[in-house]
Amino acid sequence: MSVVEERADAPAAEQGQAPRTGRQFGPIRWVPRLMVMGALAYVFLYRIPQDDGGAAAIAADACIYAIVGISLNILIGHTGQLSLGHNGFFGIGAFAAAYSLTVRDVPFALTFVIAGLVGALFALVMGLVALRITGLYLALITLVFALTLEESLFEVEWLTNAGGGQPADRPEWLIDDANFFYFCLAFLVVAVYIDYRLLASKTGRALLALKENERVAEAFGINVTAFKLIAFVLSGTLAGVAGALLAYRIGLVTASGLGFNLALTFVLMTVVGGLGSRLGVVLGASLFASLSFLLEETWMHSVQEFLVGLASFGSEGAKANLEQYAVGFLGALGLLLTIVQFPGGIGQQFRAFFDWTFGKPFDVHALLHPQDDGPGAVEGSSVRA
Amino acid sequence: MSVLEVRDLAIRFGGLQALQGLNLEVNEYEIVGLIGPNGAGKTTAFNCITGFYQPNTGSVSYRGRDVTKAPPHVKAAMGFGRTFQNVGMVKSATAIDNLKTAQHAKAGYDVLSGLVGTSLTSRRERELTAKADAILDLLGLQHIRDKRVGGQSYGTLKLLELGCALATDPDILLLDEPTSGMGPDESDELGDRLLTLRREFALTMLVIEHHVPLVLRVCDHVYVLNFGRLLAEGKPSVIQTHPEVVAAYLGGEAPEALEQTQETEEDAELDRLTGQAAQHHDNPSIAAPELVEPEPSGPARRRRAAAASAAAGSAEERLRPKKRAPRKRPATTEEDESA
Known part of the structure; x- marks a missing residue:
């Protein structure tokens, strides 16, 4: 939902992955591009936030999910550590913000710092585990970690207001959903900037090296232990802050919305969006955050209605079921397509348009043959093999 | 030093x-x-x-x-x-990214300033890129600069x-x-x-x-x-003409090693049949324990001495070439026992 702002901040920052064609400057070239930018800015910065039908709140959700997506991408995409427990960091951030604001009367701005710190702390603990365990077993440990949090910390009386949920009221100036969307968007811009800087600096290179081959990374002088922990801490911080935003978005934090389903959604949206691709992760997260809204409230509803009608053969029960699981079904379909056909995810599909918008010539090859190049190419080929 | x-x-x-x-x-x-x-x-x-x-x-x-x-x-x-x-x-x-990754320890800025993006960071990044390019020039690999290494x-x-x-x-x-x-x-x-x-x-x-x-x-x-x-x-x-080296590499027999380690395929076969192969194949204790290293006096001397003892030790133990030279077979006491 918030692609426009992200674009302003990530000028051709893909670590020299694309061939060095260079931008073609010239006033005429920019006319169509500026029109596209203007249209996007209008839709995402004005049309959606000012919508009466509740689109602003969904757009805020999209921003929050996108921050989580970037957080998860740092772990899975850049560092190669699969986390199925991101709902844990996210939830602990939400509870920390709500608790410190409502119970401890901490100033609003400071609650984000607290949420980030708490998220970082929990992620650090997870990172220490990840130093010893990798791959599937790490994924299982993170899963168990989040499930345990859900059953233990998220049920603690003082934190959860005796199970009734911890209220988190926005300050006066943020009560309007449109304003809150802009607020979340600002956070997303910062998160995107951090991710961009991460890849543009030695840290990103170190993470890629240790993801591929820890021995080589060590031979290059990279402290594998430290940088794994840095990745976890950074990821946990972002997830914690995103959790704080969620707390203010819904106004009441309960454990029920922070279950394993959420972790699964997070991983799905990151993978379908395109691991390693900033653009893709933001798009994927936005899509998953708004999918149920889109299917309910927009023109997509009639499409869904029609397809479900076809698939259920007139049975009312089947129809209700299909409608209920439409989002999950689309997510699974997206994952399948990503793994089998488009290893670069959504980001791969949009890369050519994105680059074109910012001045590069339109790269038809990248669009038609995404497997040849791009962030997902190597992982993709290994999936195919 | x-x-x-x-x-x-x-x-x-x-x-x-x-x-x-x-x-x-x-x-x-x-x-x-x-x-x-x-x-x-x-x-x-x-x-x-x-x-x-x-x-x-x-x-x-x-x-x-x-x-x-x-x-x-x-x-x-x-x-x-x-x-x-x-x-x-x-x-x-x-x-180019590999060459920049390899300069990690000499990057000259910390993780935090890398994330914030200070002017120091961008200057250092330019320097890292310049050095990487210089290395590519030196090795004549400029043409693969932006290609995937894989x-x-x-x-x-x-x-x-x-x-x-x-x-x-x-x-x-x-x-x-x-x-x-x-x-x-x-x-x-x-x-x-x-x-x-x-x-x-x-x-x-x-x-x-x-x-x-x-x-x-x-x-x-x-x-x-x-x-x-x-x-x-x-x-x-x-080293090129050193008999034991030649033996180890080419399977020729070093003259002094012959005595202890010569063993023909027939013997190996016999050992296998009689089930006694393990006796002197896998027993590290055969490594000459009486070969005591001389007391060190200066690294060079020590080095020579150690090499000598190692050479002697390994010769005694199992200098077993991969391919055997033409057979000449002096029997040893050890093999007599096992035979």
């Missing part, structure tokens, strides 16, 4: 004594060769020296400092540049890997089979290159190499490993 000094290095993997009593010394500005048949423990020695393996006993010192326990990344930052036997690089990254030919990869090792700004360079995957011409070229690099970067090198002409040309001193022990050492020309 020697740049690298290895004393009594020993490491054991389960039942396999991969290295035993390894002593070696690399002096400033020397190119030292480490040769030996497959499985002799050369790469293991590299891994112990660069900190990837912790030796069971022995020490590694770098310019007089004991660095046995230092982890690999610390050693890399200290000045140990190394390459791997089967190409150690980040395959999905481009050549798809390149093996020879190119070995060369680029050498570039990466250079990018770590090493003081001592440890090269694991730098010419593997290269043709004879390319290997010769690499020899020139190593000599040039030594001159330009004031490097000290320890090189594992099989390509004999290269070893003869560039190495100042050669250590020969066999079965985890030092078999011989000396000037390349001496």
